[in-house]
Amino acid sequence: MFKPLLLATLTAFACTGHAADIAAGKVKAQACIACHGANGLSSVGSFPSLAGQPSLFIVYQLIQFRGDQRIFAPMNALAEGMSDADMRDLGAYFASLPGPSGATGLDAAKIAAGQRIADASHCQSCHTPDLRGQKQVPRLAGQHVDYLKAQLKGLRDGTRMDIDGSMASAAQGLSDADIDALSHFAAAMKVTPEPH
Ligand code: HEC
Ligand code: HEC
Structure with a gap:
């Protein structure tokens, strides 16, 4: 049931103003370092790296955490306090960072x-x-x-x-x-x- 509603929300979101601000995103991302690592590169296998993710992907995931469509309690709590502009700034910042280099030594x-x-x-x-x-x-x-x-x-x-x-x-x-x-x-x- 939530899917058409969510899509409608996302479409409306994509059309509203405010240019994303990478520098502002970097400041806001201080709250993410403990789990997602410095520069968006996580060192823990169950915590995703965010560096190099497309900004729209970051924003859409944060919207899904805020709306409790995607569940991970600490992320739901964090996203609850975020405005759409916060999400866009965070997305722009993480997208601007070089992503994780491919793992070596795997089977x-x-x-x-x-x-x-x-x-x-x-x-x-x-x-x-x-x-x-x-x-x-x-x-x-x-x-x-x-x-x-x-x-x-x-x-x-x-x-x-x-x-x-x-x-x-x-x-x-x-x-x-x-x-x-x-x-x-x-x-x-x-x-x-x-x-x-
Ligand atoms: C307490 C640890 C913690 C903090 C702090 C935290 N995250 Fe997360 N985040 C996680 C975990 C763990 C997941 C993966 C949840 C799951 O398994 O579905 C996640 C998932 C995400 C995802 C989805 C990534 C993907 O590839 O699917 C995004 C985007 C995200 N976090 C952004 C943020 C941002 C932005 C901040 C700072 C404002 C932040 N997180 C702070 C632990 C954290
Ligand atoms: C039709 C397009 C499409 C195809 C085909 C597709 N994906 Fe995806 N994939 C997506 C989208 C969109 C998401 C984000 C979903 C969301 O909203 O959470 C995603 C999410 C993921 C994620 C979660 C990553 C993260 O950081 O949260 C993984 C892993 C993944 N896909 C792997 C695969 C694999 C492996 C295949 C082939 C078997 C595949 N995908 C085929 C569109 C696709």
């Missing part, structure tokens, strides 16, 4: 299997060929394996909602082994040059 067989599954499932048609993401579609390149696995399982099993259901349907039919391989493939991906 090569899993990476190769993940690439085959990604090609067959057309993950790159939305996430882009080097998985740097675009617009509301997240960057996957260099993200933590553990985080990617948990999110893919949540999207598949319906414990994480997504904006319009397109990612939930992309994850349907993936086995746990597929998800493990895909997560290795994405975590090892290098983006050259970094977009920003």
Whole structure:
């Protein structure tokens, strides 16, 4: 039921004024460092890096946390106090930072299997060929394996909602082994040059 409403909210949001301000976003992002790391690069496998994410993706996730469509209690509490302008500034700031470099030393067989599954499932048609993401579609390149696995399982099993259901349907039919391989493939991906 919430999906058409959420889309309507997002469309209205995208049309309102206020240019995003990277410097203001950097100040506001002090509240994020403890978990998401300095410069948006997290060192904990269950905490996502935010550096290099498309700004629109950051904004849409914060809206979903604020509206309790996506649930993680500390993020819900933080987003509750944010204005739309705060979200836009934070999005612009994190998008301006170089993203995580691809992980090295991961199991090569899993990476190769993940690439085959990604090609067959057309993950790159939305996430882009080097998985740097675009617009509301997240960057996957260099993200933590553990985080990617948990999110893919949540999207598949319906414990994480997504904006319009397109990612939930992309994850349907993936086995746990597929998800493990895909997560290795994405975590090892290098983006050259970094977009920003
Ligand atoms: C207490 C730790 C903590 C703090 C502080 C925190 N976050 Fe988070 N954040 C998380 C965790 C953990 C997740 C992943 C939740 C999940 O598993 O779904 C997350 C997810 C996110 C996501 C979604 C990323 C993705 O790839 O799906 C965004 C965007 C985000 N946080 C932005 C922020 C911003 C902006 C701030 C500062 C204003 C902030 N967070 C502060 C812990 C934190
Ligand atoms: C039709 C476009 C589309 C396709 C195809 C697609 N995705 Fe996504 N994906 C998205 C969007 C949009 C999101 C953000 C969802 C939301 O609103 O939370 C997302 C989110 C994700 C996330 C969560 C990342 C994060 O930081 O929160 C992962 C992991 C992911 N996709 C992996 C994949 C994989 C692996 C495939 C192929 C099996 C795939 N996606 C195919 C559009 C797509």
